Amino acid sequence: MSVSMKCIGDPRQLLHPTDSEGNICGAGEYTNRPYAYFFDWTKCIKSLNVPANILQGRPFVCPTKQVCVEKCPNKTSYYKFGDYNMNRICTYDVTESDNNNEELVRDGKCASYIIASKPLFGRCVPQQIESLANSIIQAPDGNEANATVYDSNGQPLNGSKLEQGVKYLVELLNLKQIAVMLVEDLATSWKYILLAFGLSVVVSFLWIVLMRWLAKPLVWFGIIGFIVLLGVITGLAFFEFIQLRANNDNQIIKEFKFVADANYYRSLPITWLIIGILSGILLLIAALIVLVLFKRLQIALTILQEASKAVAYNFFSLFWPFIPLILHIGIFAYWVAITMYLATAGKPIYRIAGNQSEVDPADLTIGQICNPQKWNKSLFKDHVIRSSKINLTYSSLV
Structure with missing residues (x-):
């Protein structure tokens, strides 16, 4: 059992966040990207309404795409604003030469809005979230004027919804x-x-x-x-x-x-x-x-x-307790190591994160565990089924 846990477990997951693909931020090829950024915090509210029988005892972190970033953004922006490209956060396959922001946002490759954030438990969490409650988020549009920021659904970014989404994740992270x-x-x-x-x-x-x-x-x-x-x-x-x-x-x-x-x-x-x-x-x-x-x-x-x-x-009998003490320390260290590997062993769990099709497909529920290998691979790309726009988000390891 110890050997199998050593092969399939990865204790780094306890110390670092992961992106939607299960890549560990701040480790491996993502060493220079230690923080996880959430594309749309307002979607975290959906996790509050997922029934317990759907969760099956496993947490549904947030049904939005997550990527590893070098640093948390310090400015709020929207993809239609002039300064968006300076703080643009996208998936790893997007290059600086890709300038069609509208198409990138529509395809789910770039965040529709960027919110000024600070690191918390390795995640980029919006700054001054309490002061944003009950207000519409605005930011400079690049023309020396403030304009309304919109979420991924095209709705004005509401501070209350943003606060609810952040608090849900923070409470979940506090337990972990x-x-x-x-x-x-x-x-x-x-x-x-x-x-x-x-x-x-x-x-x-x-x-x-x-x-x-x-x-x-x-x-x-x-x-x-x-x-x-x-x-x-x-x-x-x-x-x-x-x-x-x-x-x-x-x-x-x-x-x-x-x-x-x-x-x-x-x-x-x-x-x-x-x-x-x-x-x-x-x-x-x-x-x-x-x-x-x-x-x-x-x-x-x-x-x-x-x-x-x-x-x-029999003076040397006093030294005998040192032997079981050393053995106890060794067993404790072994137990800690195996526990860390056991806690991170398992296969990735994928859940249905959203369904934006005009006609709901049968048996598709937000938060439901699913297998991306069973979807039409010609349509499956970047965890989005384009025919029905069903986002599949990597949720957690068990």
Whole structure:
């Protein structure tokens, strides 16, 4: 299984976005194109209405073409404006000599509009999206005047629809980004993790050595320290809970959502309430155990002290724990590697992204999983069936 996952998986997909063809932005031949750009953000709204039985447990990111770009555009434009060619974003087969923008947009090879964006999780996301709500997007038309920007359907680009599409994708990316951040943090901080492992090994070794002479003081220090630590955590948690609840009109929780930012959870009163309750329960259990089993603990400490002396006569036995520790680290590293390959293994999934034909073909639903190999290959090009204009967008890897 490990060998097969190594052959068909690609962990780079966890760190980089992909285009509509499944190409990894920022890797391979697209190394100089690290960002993914969405042709029409307003089409992301369609993903909100796809039934669960159509999704089949797999996310439908956004039914619009995505390409890898060198940098996110810093100006808003429309394909009929004079400065469009300066920021034009098209598929990879379009060259600078291709100047018929109207035909390129109609064929789905170029974005009908360009929106000023900034990178977010490797995707180009429109800037100042909240300030654009409830307004019609306008941009300089190249003649020193502002003109209305239109979406791919020829409708005025509405800031509210743009905001809805962006928020849908951002919420979806927040769920995915939790796992991605874990991988990124592991890749950047593995040296510090190994250093922490080493320090813990040294401290544990010294603890075992000192147990020969200071068994009782060390054990009581550990028990009392654990109880005091739980008490401090409980007190601080309830103090923080009271402070945050007072700042939120005495409400414990207004809304809850899964995000990749830990600061969001720190700002919720319910988070500190849960921490306070759990630590308080553990504090109560630990205190009761010490009080009820005090005499037995004294006997156990005496036995432990004698056992520590016995270990001292076979000093090399202290080094035996290093062997399983190294094996555990190796198994953990192996598990992380296989998990990354397993998470990115599988075949690409294609979904029907739109149907603009006058007569709807039977059994065609937006978001439905489909096989592009079954379409008429003479009509199939660039993920568009030209006879019915059914866009097939590469959605995700599973």
